């Protein structure tokens with residue numbers, strides 16, 4: 001029988017290895033067969049992937065698209081265009097939008113907004129706030145409603161930030177119990193808020209305005225202590241604890257030890273904690289300010305070592321765009337923390353892993369298969385197998401190119417990796433059998449209309465309205 005689409009001549013890369021082979025896609029946009037290279041499929045459309053790697057699309061478990069509320073710097077259209085151009089076929093968007101998605105009505109409204117604009121598939125985190133966590137809170141019934149509406153995970157903060165009220169230790173412990181009962185992952189921004197507040201006030205009062213003061217106010221101990229506290233406060237609950245954006249190797253070790261003890265815990269890091277040090281803060285100033293801060297080369301090398309040991313479960317972009325105006329505020333202390341990265345994550349990870357002798361299956365595991373598993377989207381996403389969505393990235397592993405911010409689809413075209421030499425380039429991105437992005441001599445282009453992307457629920461991972 002003729003297939004709708006075939007991808008031929010490429011090397012198929014999964015978390016288990018890389019083999020030359022062909023793929024076919026059926027009318028519903030799912031992979032219908034994975035074939036040996038000698039088997040030439042009969043298909044209505046054939047994409048020649050000779051010389052290219054064919055990977056499952058990236059499932060970015062950590063991105064901020066700022067929509068609704070902060071759309072001067074990004075929205076679901078521009079953010080998912082950047083995703084498509086970076087080989088990200090599923091965006092799992094974090095809940096720092098305004099209004100905060102900590103109740104059903106706000107969550108549903110956000111889902112609508114995303115649904116009208118997204119060009120790749122998407123899932124949504126919900127926010128944990130004192131209002132919906134506390135047994136006495138005014139939104140105490142909302143956690144179950146948010147889960148019912150398809151929230152993929154819940155996220156809370158231990159730090160003081162203007163975007164979301166923090167959870168103190170008591171509320172955190174309650175959150176672990178309550179989210180644990182719902183069976184969904186709980187992600188925690190783990191830094192010690194009190195220590196950071198004290199050190200920041202002290203450094204600021206002493207007149208420090210240089211970029212390195214940001215890291216001094218958030219030393220490694222603030223992450224290690226917070227991760228240790230999370231692991232203690234969640235003990236005895238059924239919570240699936242996901243430690244987001246870890247930057248300190250010893251914090252990763254704490255998570256690994258908890259897993260060794262049989263706990264359901266996971267550790268995420270981000271490309272910038274694997275590729276940039278505090279030197280970038282000195283060089284780029286506000287454009288390298290993020291939380292946790294960029295750290296020493298000791299930390300970066302230690303994170304790679306943990307990654308090689310399999311102690312890191314996933315890599316997420318933590319794409320956190322802000323306008324240049326926001327980034328160039330007078331005082332460094334008032335500059336919002338976040339760096340862009342959704343379009344760059346995959347080429348950067350592939351380049352760095354190849355340079356360090358880490359096989360590409362590790363990239364697939366960290367950026368695609370594991371995040372799909374963590375958020376209940378596997379095996380619909382994150383794997384090249386019959387029945388899975390045909391979400392594919394065609395990557396050219398020989399292309400040497402220099403990253404320039406002009407290539408970015410993001411509303412705010414800046415990247416802390418400006419000028420980096422990369423050795424892997426996204427040639428084409430396919431979501432459910434449909435090409436959403438192609439690279440070309442004049443630059444890449446998006447091939448679908450806003451709204452092509454579908455909402456994904458955890459569990460079967462099927463979109464709204466499907467059987």
Ligand SMILES: [Zn+2]
Nearest residue numbers: 062064094318
């Ligand atoms: Zn984040």
